Amino acid sequence: MSAADLISQDLFYIAHRGSGDNWTEHTLQAYRQAIAHGAPAIEISVHRTQDGRFVCHHDTGLERLCAIPKEISEVTWDELQEMRNDARAWLGPNTPLEPIPSLDAVLAELGGQAVLFVEDKTGQHAAELIELLEASAAPNDSIMWKQPAAGTGYELAAKAGMKTWGYFAPEKFSDIETLADRFDAIGIHDSADSAIINRAIATGLPVICWEVHTRSKRDALQRQGVQGMMCSNYPYVTTGSPSLPSATDNFASGHRAAGDLPDVLTWNSQPQLIPSEGILRLPEARKASYVLGSMATDGTGSWRVNASMRWPIRGKENQIAGLAFGLPADAPYRAFEAQQMDGYHVQLESRGEISLWRADGKSPKNLERTSWTVPVDGAWIQLELVMSPGNLKIRVGEAVLNADLGDKIQPGYLNLLTLIPAGGSVEFRSIGIERKVGA
Secondary structure (H helix, E strand, O other), X not given: OOHHHHHOOXXXXXXXXXXXXXXXXXXXHHHHHHHHOOOOEEEEEEEEOOOOOEEEOOOXXXXXXXXXXXXXXXXXXXXXXXXXXXXXXXXXXOOOOEXXXXXXXXXXXXXXXXXXXXXXXXXXXXXXXXXXXXXXXXXXXXXXXXXXXXXXXXXXXXXXXXXXXEEEOHHHHHHHHHHHHHOXXXXXXXXXXHHHHHHHHHOXXXXXXXXXXXXXXXXXXXXXOOOEEEEOOHHHHOOOOOOOOEEEOOHHHOOOXXXXXXXXXXXXXXXXXXXXXOEXXXXXXXXXXXXXXXXXXXXXXXXXXXXXXXXXXXXXXXXXXXXEEEEOOOOOOOOOOOOOOOEEEEEEEOOOEXXXXXEOOOOXXXXXXXXXXXXXXXXXXXXXXXXXXXXXXXXXXXXXXXXXXXXXXXXXXXXXXXXXOOOOOEEEEEEEEEEOOOX
């Protein structure tokens, strides 16, 4: 496929950094896997080493991924080959360490297999990079030259027969109308509001939004007329919720499942996975939710949802944690906040109360509550939800809540919650959903 063919489509996808929510970003493994999962295009950031070798890496420095406080421009290719990208903090403790690939190797292996969005990240080596691209196995018409909209290099790329994409970060949104006509397509950061996106659409050029992590963001952008989705979570975002008869968590793998994401998309917000025990631990420092997109289902009928949770150490103050369910989308469930999503949540309090809440366009309303016997520190609490048309039964140990809801309910999207951590972490394991036999 050529770059022109790609951007002419009503909806198209690019694997951002090789789909960095799934594989270690900007590595051959990520690029290979993204293409193997059907990505028609991948995005590649490029830097040049001290001795002139072009390599694939996002940051100018090596500290975030390699724990080495040096700039790429300060090290040689031979030195770089001794280093490894480490994405375990983001993807999980069993994520393999990966080498930093040379652009030569990427082009030799993947040229012609996908459209390549290539960026000279420092903006200092456009002529040399374009010369290398022209001499590679990748056809010129399969390369999309990528750059900040206010940068240079696009004229050289266009002269070489490449399509060009200029992207607008938030500080350059004011320049959309002035700079857009330099390019064959334009990019808008996902922080843009609807008015800014409408301005981009009004240019008449294909608009690509980066970075798209969720199906709900994809759907919202598509409704506004955005054609291109630069996805960090490619295998998940490009599919819909399946009608699965059952699903279980992936915590024991030690690698985050496609579709599972923390509520804040930063590396230090990813909860800890403990694969030896099949545990996910939500933080002690803040209120948080964790989206289990990998377990979403749109199936109707009657369902059972099971989960185990515990507070490893119970504090003196009341701690509140639980499970959100029946959510229509994979945005984070932010209970009792302005961004509250419609749906339900059950919360367990360490002072000995269980309660069921429902949100429908406003702050959650309490439907039912009861007391329960809180186990000793470190003991696992078994939570069971049985969903049938119009009815929900919640069981926690010997305590039972029954709610007549008057409408159909299904698991939808699930979120694990810590609402009041009170200085203590909460752990989850053995999350499972299954359609009840005969439903």
